[in-house]
Amino acid sequence: MxxxxxxxxxxxxxxxxxxxxxxxxxxxxxxxxxxxxxxxxxxxxxxxxxxxxxxxxxxxxxxxxxxxVRQNHNLDLMERVDGILKQYFESEKVVENGLPTVKYLSETMCMSSCYLSDMMKSATGRNAQQYMQDHLIERIKNALLSTNEQVSQIAYGLGFEYPQHLSKLFKAKTGMTPIEYRKSIN
Missing domain, CATH: 1.10.287 (Helix Hairpins)
Structure with missing residues (x-):
């Protein structure tokens, strides 16, 4: 079941x-x-x-x-997801509560976590957790390229409890550490 x-x-x-x-x-x-x-x-x-x-x-x-049959609905859903994530990262919630969770996202959208994840999988090929991680990686990349902040400052600013978690996630998703990524672009 x-x-x-x-x-x-x-x-x-x-x-x-x-x-x-x-x-x-x-x-x-x-x-x-x-x-x-x-x-x-x-x-x-x-x-x-x-x-x-x-x-x-x-x-x-x-x-x-x-x-x-609900593809237009899926596009609206993704716009809402992106808007909620953008608003979350630009607010104080990220500092107060840490990284957003699938539960937070689904509750904000008045859906169950499973339904949201299935809808996102249908729309993007990635479930809610994967989509949120990809969104987070893009934010990390932007912060690495647009600031001279240390990786630990970026991590805390994005809601990571420990900077090592940012580095581990970033390496798993991109194949390089945040510092290696910053050096490769500069």
């Missing part, structure tokens, strides 16, 4: 299905109930599991389709 992220969505983010699709799913659920209520035999478990698998396959189809 954990591989089906839509089960952890909030109620208002549930699968969007047509009346016909609701009927298909309802019929399958009815078949499971019918099979369960009959006398159990050697085929019962296999038939119940097969119907549940079919329900999950249909749900996956409807789930993936909703992201395809």
């Amino acid at each position: 954990e591989s089906y992220s839509f089960f952890s969505y909030d109620t208002n983010e549930a699968l969007h299905v047509s009346e016909r699709e609701k009927m298909i799913l309802s019929d399958l659920v009815s078949q499971v109930k019918e099979e369960y209520s009959q006398n159990i035999d050697t085929h019962t478990q296999r038939l119940i599991v097969s119907n549940i698998e079919l329900i999950l396959n249909y749900c996956t189809r409807y789930y993936e389709r909703q992201f395809l």
Whole structure:
């Protein structure tokens, strides 16, 4: 069940299905109930599991389709995400609270973390955490190129608790340390 992220969505983010699709799913659920209520035999478990698998396959189809047909919505979503991140890094929140989290972002957008991450994955190919890390890397690069601040000052200014975490993330994402990056550009 954990591989089906839509089960952890909030109620208002549930699968969007047509009346016909609701009927298909309802019929399958009815078949499971019918099979369960009959006398159990050697085929019962296999038939119940097969119907549940079919329900999950249909749900996956409807789930993936909703992201395809909502591409304009996805673009609006990404503009909102970028605006929230920009505002966060330009405010005192970054100093008071540290780095923004997926939870902060999803709550600000009134969505569950899973739904936000799935929407972002559909729009950008990266989940919310990856997108936020990439956004952070761009901020680090800009700070390295536009200031002469030490890496530790940049780290604290961006909300890192420890400067080593900035260096570790930067190296993992770019293949070089912040100092190496600064030298390579200058």
